[in-house]
Amino acid sequence: MTIAQVLSAIQLGLLYGILAVGLYIPFRILDIADMSVQGTFTMGMIIAAVFSYNRMPILGIVVAVLGGAVFGIVTGILHTKFNIPSILSGILTMTALYTVNLLIASGKANISLIGKDTIYTIADRLINNDQVTRTVVTLLIVILMTLAIAVFFHTRTGLTIRATGDNAAMVRHTSINTDNMKMIGLSLGNAMAALSGALISQYNLFADVNSGTGILVVALAAIIIGETLFKRNGVTLGLISTVVGSIIYRFIIAIALKFDVLPSYALNLISTIIVIIALMLPAIKETRERKTKKRLHQELVNKYLNDVNNLSAEVEKRIPGQRTNGKSGGKNE
Amino acid sequence: MNNNDNDLMLRIRRMTKVFFPGTSNEKIALNRINLDLKKGEFVTILGANGSGKSTLFNAICGTHELDDGIIILDGSDITWEKEHKRALHISRIYQDPQMGTAPNLTIAENLALAYTRKASPSLFPLNKKDYRFFHEQLEILEMDLELRMNTKIGLLSGGQRQAVSLVMEIISQPKLLLLDEHTAALDPQTSERILDVTNKFVRGAGVTTMMITHNVKDALTNGDRTIVFSNGKIVHDYRGAERDALDPNDLQRLYG
Numbered sequence: 001m002t003i004a005q006v007l008s009a010i011q012l013g014l015l016y017g018i019l020a021v022g023l024y025i026p027f028r029i030l031d032i033a034d035m036s037v038q039g040t041f042t043m044g045m046i047i048a049a050v051f052s053y054n055r056m057p058i059l060g061i062v063v064a065v066l067g068g069a070v071f072g073i074v075t076g077i078l079h080t081k082f083n084i085p086s087i088l089s090g091i092l093t094m095t096a097l098y099t100v101n102l103l104i105a106s107g108k109a110n111i112s113l114i115g116k117d118t119i120y121t122i123a124d125r126l127i128n129n130d131q132v133t134r135t136v137v138t139l140l141i142v143i144l145m146t147l148a149i150a151v152f153f154h155t156r157t158g159l160t161i162r163a164t165g166d167n168a169a170m171v172r173h174t175s176i177n178t179d180n181m182k183m184i185g186l187s188l189g190n191a192m193a194a195l196s197g198a199l200i201s202q203y204n205l206f207a208d209v210n211s212g213t214g215i216l217v218v219a220l221a222a223i224i225i226g227e228t229l230f231k232r233n234g235v236t237l238g239l240i241s242t243v244v245g246s247i248i249y250r251f252i253i254a255i256a257l258k259f260d261v262l263p264s265y266a267l268n269l270i271s272t273i274i275v276i277i278a279l280m281l282p283a284i285k286e287t288r289e290r291k292t293k294k295r296l297h298q299e300l301v302n303k304y305l306n307d308v309n310n311l312s313a314e315v316e317k318r319i320p321g322q323r324t325n326g327k328s329g330g331k332n333e
Numbered sequence: 334m335n336n337n338d339n340d341l342m343l344r345i346r347r348m349t350k351v352f353f354p355g356t357s358n359e360k361i362a363l364n365r366i367n368l369d370l371k372k373g374e375f376v377t378i379l380g381a382n383g384s385g386k387s388t389l390f391n392a393i394c395g396t397h398e399l400d401d402g403i404i405i406l407d408g409s410d411i412t413w414e415k416e417h418k419r420a421l422h423i424s425r426i427y428q429d430p431q432m433g434t435a436p437n438l439t440i441a442e443n444l445a446l447a448y449t450r451k452a453s454p455s456l457f458p459l460n461k462k463d464y465r466f467f468h469e470q471l472e473i474l475e476m477d478l479e480l481r482m483n484t485k486i487g488l489l490s491g492g493q494r495q496a497v498s499l500v501m502e503i504i505s506q507p508k509l510l511l512l513d514e515h516t517a518a519l520d521p522q523t524s525e526r527i528l529d530v531t532n533k534f535v536r537g538a539g540v541t542t543m544m545i546t547h548n549v550k551d552a553l554t555n556g557d558r559t560i561v562f563s564n565g566k567i568v569h570d571y572r573g574a575e576r577d578a579l580d581p582n583d584l585q586r587l588y589g
Binding site for chain 1: 394417419420421424425431432433434435436437438442443445446447449450454455456457458459505545586
């Protein structure tokens with residue numbers, strides 16, 4: 001891989017990492033698989049593109065984020081106030097957003113921003129190096145976002161949202177309206193999805209109403225890869241591992257496409273396979289561990305079958321943690 | 334009469350709840366219940382399965398809405414108030430230790446969540462002052478949980494989780510504490526320990542408490558009044574000398 005390719009993988013990984021964080025909040029923190037993220041991601045793209053086209057790139061990003069937040073609340077209202085299952089609420093919002101996005105784009109399916117100002121071209125006037133600008137600006141936004149969200153989830157409201165995903169009944173008994181907490185979480189998630197879309201349209205100088213197709217699996221891949229590598233461990237680490245997972249995913253895609261085995265339109269298939277493999281790993285690992293244990297056990301039994309005393313002595317040797325049998329008086333339990 | 338009313342924490346009149354009305358499965362779970370609880374009173378509740386004890390708790394908490402009747406808590410009518418609103422003043426601990434705590438949050442975070450009702454509004458829930466307060470409260474349990482405040486609740490045993498639930502409910506300073514067989518899932522020693530702590534907390538805070546139990550001895554040795562449910566009605570209400578004179582074996586026959 002050339003340096004340009006490595007940088008581009010990192011940049012895209014960071015940009016889609018924002019989307020992955022947008023899915024992580026409802027999916028892992030609230031335990032809601034929020035499909036509306038696909039619609040708000042595209043909406044972010046379109047809004048930012050329309051504003052950039054009219055020479056307001058920064059305002060475009062802000063409006064995109066607000067728009068995402070609003071439609072997150074729409075999903076939240078459908079789900080909590082009208083008791084529509086969360087999956088269905090997400091699908092409804094996502095489908096409705098397709099039309100909304102076309103409306104925002106005045107009926108056009110795509111918008112080109114070539115020759116227009118974006119957050120990147122503005123920053124580049126200071127830095128004067130395209131690749132450096134793209135990396136630095138994106139990295140800065142991702143760091144700020146991750147930091148802000150991590151801090152938010154340690155505030156009172158943030159703690160309550162986490163608890164709502166963990167044990168909603170208990171939170172209600174704490175006299176807190178769990179509906180509102182779900183709504184805040186969904187709104188934040190969709191705002192991040194829209195931010196991701198907004199930045200990507202300015203990064204690519206292009207926005208298309210169909211860009212959302214398959215995007216959920218991309219976000220899911222980032223979350224799963226992050227969790228496979230770093231385990232599930234708290235919100236802050238969860239957010240960081242999701243972004244890192246997104247970057248790793250981009251490298252996998254870059255390498256997969258480099259070998260030219262599959263055409264570039266096979267991207268969604270590759271993404272799906274990556275997610276499936278990552279999801280299969282724990283089960284495969286478990287089966288293999290069990291087989292190994294069984295094999296070792298079988299060898300032992302075959303060897304000492306007629307000598308049970310020796311057999312038990314051999315087993316004793318194998319029990320982990322027993323070797324350091326000294327009375328250290330360490331922690332109990 | 335009015336003076337007398339001020340001493341009452343809970344007043345229930347004609348509380349009625351019918352499940353599956355109009356069908357062959359119709360069940361009158363609560364049949365015109367009247368019940369008054371004085372401030373600081375600790376009442377134990379006995380009754381066979383299906384006699385209406387838990388339905389009473391569900392109705393007071395707002396889990397079930399009443400078909401008829403009035404619930405007045407500390408002078409204000411809460412009959413149609415939403416569940417989470419009432420929870421501001423009513424705390425409940427369930428039989429299942431899983432129910433009262435969030436497993437993936439730490440002990441400190443769970444306590445902070447419960448304390449949100451009463452804590453001074455601050456942006457971050459785990460400030461030094463609150464942390465010290467939680468530490469003190471956990472010390473009362475004498476279970477060394479104050480040394481493990483950053484442990485996830487999910488890693489604790491059932492008894493430990495129930496103990497934390499108890500602290501959570503007490504620090505939220507409820508007007509009414511409902512204990513729904515909260516020691517039934519625990520081993521005898523732990524159960525006794527939790528009951529000890531319950532008494533310590535309830536008496537210490539002077540909180541009005543109702544405790545459902547199937548253990549007749551526990552029902553008579555704890556608290557200052559015992560009521561017995563049967564078929565959706567209160568059939569006995571023992572207190573004072575009459576209660577002291579009761580033989581657990583006699584009461585046991587009520588289950589027959």
